[in-house]
Amino acid sequence: xxSRFAGSGLRExxxxxxxxxxxxxxxxxxxxxxxxxxxxxxxxxxxVTGLRGGxxxxxxxxxxxxxxxxxxxxxxxxxxxxxxxxAKLMPPRADDPPPFPFAQARAALxxxxxxxxAPTDRLSALRLRLRFAAKGAIxxxxxxxxxxxxxxxxxxxxxxxxxxxxxxxxxxxxxxTLATAELPPREALAKDWRSFxxxxxxxxxxxxxxxxxxxxxxxxxxxxxxTEAGLSRVQPGRFTMPGDLAxxxxxxxxxxxxxxxxxxxxxxxxxxxxxxxxxxRYRKVVVxxxxxxxxxxxxxxxxxxxVLGALNRGRxxxxxxxxxxxxxxxxxxxxxxxxxxxxxxxRIEVLLFAASKADHVAHNQHHNLxxxxxxxxxxxxxxxxxxxxxxxxxxxxxxxSTDVVRTDHHGQALxxxxxxxxxxxxxxxxxxxxIPPDLPADEDWSEDRFRFRDFAPRRLAxxxxxxxxxxxxxxxxxxxxxxxxx
Numbered sequence: 001x002x003s004r005f006a007g008s009g010l011r012e013x014x015x016x017x018x019x020x021x022x023x024x025x026x027x028x029x030x031x032x033x034x035x036x037x038x039x040x041x042x043x044x045x046x047x048v049t050g051l052r053g054g055x056x057x058x059x060x061x062x063x064x065x066x067x068x069x070x071x072x073x074x075x076x077x078x079x080x081x082x083x084x085x086x087a088k089l090m091p092p093r094a095d096d097p098p099p100f101p102f103a104q105a106r107a108a109l110x111x112x113x114x115x116x117x118a119p120t121d122r123l124s125a126l127r128l129r130l131r132f133a134a135k136g137a138i139x140x141x142x143x144x145x146x147x148x149x150x151x152x153x154x155x156x157x158x159x160x161x162x163x164x165x166x167x168x169x170x171x172x173x174x175x176x177t178l179a180t181a182e183l184p185p186r187e188a189l190a191k192d193w194r195s196f197x198x199x200x201x202x203x204x205x206x207x208x209x210x211x212x213x214x215x216x217x218x219x220x221x222x223x224x225x226x227t228e229a230g231l232s233r234v235q236p237g238r239f240t241m242p243g244d245l246a247x248x249x250x251x252x253x254x255x256x257x258x259x260x261x262x263x264x265x266x267x268x269x270x271x272x273x274x275x276x277x278x279x280x281r282y283r284k285v286v287v288x289x290x291x292x293x294x295x296x297x298x299x300x301x302x303x304x305x306x307v308l309g310a311l312n313r314g315r316x317x318x319x320x321x322x323x324x325x326x327x328x329x330x331x332x333x334x335x336x337x338x339x340x341x342x343x344x345x346x347r348i349e350v351l352l353f354a355a356s357k358a359d360h361v362a363h364n365q366h367h368n369l370x371x372x373x374x375x376x377x378x379x380x381x382x383x384x385x386x387x388x389x390x391x392x393x394x395x396x397x398x399x400x401s402t403d404v405v406r407t408d409h410h411g412q413a414l415x416x417x418x419x420x421x422x423x424x425x426x427x428x429x430x431x432x433x434x435i436p437p438d439l440p441a442d443e444d445w446s447e448d449r450f451r452f453r454d455f456a457p458r459r460l461a462x463x464x465x466x467x468x469x470x471x472x473x474x475x476x477x478x479x480x481x482x483x484x485x486x
Contacts, residue, residue, distance in 0.1 A: 042148060042149055044300065044481065044484055045297055047153065047298040050157050053309050055304050055356040055398060056120060056154060056304055057117050059356070060102075060105075060154055061117065064152075067128060068087045068128075075472075076474045077485070078132050083133040084131075085132055087129065090129050092125065092127070098124050099126065105117035106460065106462075110459060112459070114457045114459045120154050121241055123290075124153075124155075126154070127151050129147060129150075131146070131147050134146050134486070150481070158241040161235050161237035162237045162287045163295070164331060171258065173235070177255040178255050185229045189221055192220070192221070197255075197256060202270065210271065217254075219239045229316075230309075230314075231317060232317075236251075236286075236287075238286060245286070251282075253278035253282070255275075256275055300481075301348045301350070303377070304356045306357060307372055308369075308450075310376075314445065322377075329377070333387075334349075334351060350392075351391045352391070352394070355370060355372070355396070358471050359455070360455060361417065366471075368435040370395045371437040372435055373393055373395070375438055399460060399469060399470060400468065400469060401457055402455055405418045416432070417430065419458070420458075422454040422455060423456075430453065433449070433450065
């Protein structure tokens with residue numbers, strides 16, 4: 001039995017190394033160290049996930065800033081019990097992705113005239129080493145001080161949208177994408193691209209010029225879906241946020257209408273065959289490797305959702321965000337991560353859904369904001385529960401931009417917010433409106449009820465703040481890391 005287990009374990013390790021594409025001695029040594037750290041619970045890989053506008057960059061910057069200084073975290077048990085000894089940013093390793101731009105992002109927020117940091121446009125990584133005192137006499141006897149290596153991978157939210165492609169063939173993806181493009185509000189945005197491909201013969205020999213033009217028109221259609229209609233589901237995600245793939249042939253394809261197949265496949269050398277080949281290369285080279293090397297290795301996950309933005313953009317966009325989240329979150333694996341699972345089949349064991357920008361509404365609306373988020377991700381949360389994970393939900397602001405003030409309006413006391421609106425230079429007090437505790441009803445959309453405003457950032461204090469700088473960031477850290485700081 002023991003030898004059988006050992007052999008199985010060795011095969012699992014070899015399999016993981018083969019999947020990760022590790023070949024050099026340095027890479028093999030690093031993977032061995034990773035496995036050792038996992039076995040000793042020294043490493044925690046955190047996925048900060050979210051769609052466009054969810055606030056991932058600000059969240060990562062804020063969480064690292066506050067952990068480095070161990071302040072303004074009263075609900076983090078290791079801080080409350082005076083056990084967090086300190087945190088230190090670790091230098092990138094030779095084979096790490098480019099470093100997350102923490103210094104630049106924090107500088108933008110801490111400037112005399114603060115600005116929101118640039119959104120994520122490529123993969124980046126950050127490692128933080130936390131040192132803490134063990135909790136309890138027995139733990140302290142074993143090791144008085146302990147270390148946790150926190151690894152965070154940041155990536156554009158658009159890249160999430162590629163994960164479902166792993167389960168779709170080119171014909172199936174083409175049919176679904178074309179059907180969606182015939183529905184409002186996409187129909188008008190897709191007109192130029194659809195008109196162009198309607199004039200093509202997919203079975204004719206591939207013309208590189210036509211391929212490039214079709215891909216460019218399709219990319220423009222996806223960009224308009226985001227910028228003009230506020231839609232979230234744009235596939236492939238790298239078309240609108242290419243990162244280091246800009247200009248690559250890997251992004252030179254688009255869906256084509258169904259047609260006659262030769263023995264179940266496209267005619268060799270045809271336009272359809274070339275589009276299909278590039279789609280398959282994209283799935284293999286870009287999507288599968290990204291999922292294999294990063295997503296499959298995460299232990300814990302926070303999903304940031306801009307609920308207010310989804311409400312602002314109307315019924316179609318709100319439904320689009322719901323559908324996108326449900327589709328993307330099916331790609332994650334949930335389940336308990338015991339020692340063997342952590343070594344051989346890493347699975348997400350803690351899941352937190354967070355509605356960002358809670359400071360943009362009055363505090364008496366935070367409860368409804370959380371409840372609405374629960375309804376929006378009901379399917380994904382249900383899948384996690386089925387796998388034995390109890391998802392947590394909260395509303396938060398990684399960096400608060402407003403204060404809550406009480407005003408009198410015709411004898412009625414209203415909870416308002418005070419801050420500097422985005423694009424303006426003066427402080428404003430306004431009543432932001434109310435959030436439904438459930439999915440909006442038909443009359444909510446017809447009344448143009450949702451008009452939540454965006455605020456400019458308040459300056460991040462580096463040495464100490466005269467007022468709270470976040471809302472529930474410490475509670476989020478406790479959910480994600482607290483049990484590993486014992």
